[in-house]
Amino acid sequence: MTVIDWGKDDMPSYLGTYFPRSYAESYCIFSHYFSNNISEWRHRREISILGFGCGTGGDIFGLLMAIAENLGSVRRVHMHALDGNRHCLRLYEELLDIMRVRMPFDIDSREGFIAIDDNYDLGVTSYVIDGRFDIALSFKAIGEFATRNCFGKDNPYRNIATQLYGKLNDGGIMLIADITSFCNAQGEWFPDMLDRGLADAGCRVVDGNKGHNQQFHVSHSRADNYTTKIAWRIIRK
Numbered sequence: 001m002t003v004i005d006w007g008k009d010d011m012p013s014y015l016g017t018y019f020p021r022s023y024a025e026s027y028c029i030f031s032h033y034f035s036n037n038i039s040e041w042r043h044r045r046e047i048s049i050l051g052f053g054c055g056t057g058g059d060i061f062g063l064l065m066a067i068a069e070n071l072g073s074v075r076r077v078h079m080h081a082l083d084g085n086r087h088c089l090r091l092y093e094e095l096l097d098i099m100r101v102r103m104p105f106d107i108d109s110r111e112g113f114i115a116i117d118d119n120y121d122l123g124v125t126s127y128v129i130d131g132r133f134d135i136a137l138s139f140k141a142i143g144e145f146a147t148r149n150c151f152g153k154d155n156p157y158r159n160i161a162t163q164l165y166g167k168l169n170d171g172g173i174m175l176i177a178d179i180t181s182f183c184n185a186q187g188e189w190f191p192d193m194l195d196r197g198l199a200d201a202g203c204r205v206v207d208g209n210k211g212h213n214q215q216f217h218v219s220h221s222r223a224d225n226y227t228t229k230i231a232w233r234i235i236r237k
């Protein structure tokens with residue numbers, strides 16, 4: 001079962017698995033990226049973020065923490081977060097209220113419920129997303145489209161990366177991260193599908209994990225130093 005189908009009772013599992021992992025992965029990747037590209041980001045006072053398949057928001061909150069620690073000039077963050085699971089979005093909103101008081105900048109936020117079944121729905125999404133963004137991110141969501149065969153024979157990374165790329169400001173970046181197992185529905189490894197999709201979408205990859213995946217080590221109140229693995233790519237417009 002993919003996470004879009006998870007019910008209210010599954011949410012504690014979500015908070016114990018995807019949330020801390022994606023938080024840690026996103027925080028590490030963006031902290032590293034900002035410190036390596038600090039001249040481009042250091043004077044920013046506002047940053048706009050588009051989260052696609054945000055779930056409970058671990059990836060977005062990891063990014064917010066990386067901004068707070070690395071980009072001291074930022075005064076306001078505009079966020080638009082999209083997901084097709086209402087239970088996840090509700091939790092995301094609750095967690096955002098907690099983050100809001102801890103961040104050194106103001107946060108404007110819009111959340112959107114969008115369950116995408118096919119290319120038509122994805123096209124509609126383009127109208128729902130207003131404006132352009134400095135950073136787009138999608139963690140462990142696009143693989144679910146592949147597992148559910150949403151776009152038939154089309155590569156979901158290509159279709160979704162094309163949409164998100166079109167929403168970036170010039171000089172904006174997009175981070176796509178996903179699991180690294182074999183996708184039985186498509187008969188292909190997820191990282192290979194990701195690379196093929198990005199190449200077909202004409203995306204310029206400027207950073208990413210070395211090899212098949214990158215490992216991160218995560219500890220939280222209920223678990224100590226467990227390992228999580230993802231493939232990730234940063235695209236710059």
Ligand SMILES: C[S@@+](CC[C@H](N)C(=O)[O-])C[C@H]1O[C@@H](n2cnc3c(N)ncnc32)[C@H](O)[C@@H]1O
Pocket residue numbers: 002003004005018019022052053054055056057058059082083084085088114115116117138139140141142144145150
């Ligand atoms: C594995 S979760 C990851 C969530 C979050 N990005 C994270 O890393 O914690 C994947 C998310 O993508 C969303 N998603 C999957 N397929 C979707 C679809 N067809 N339309 C809208 N959202 C979808 C799910 O609802 C779920 O919240």
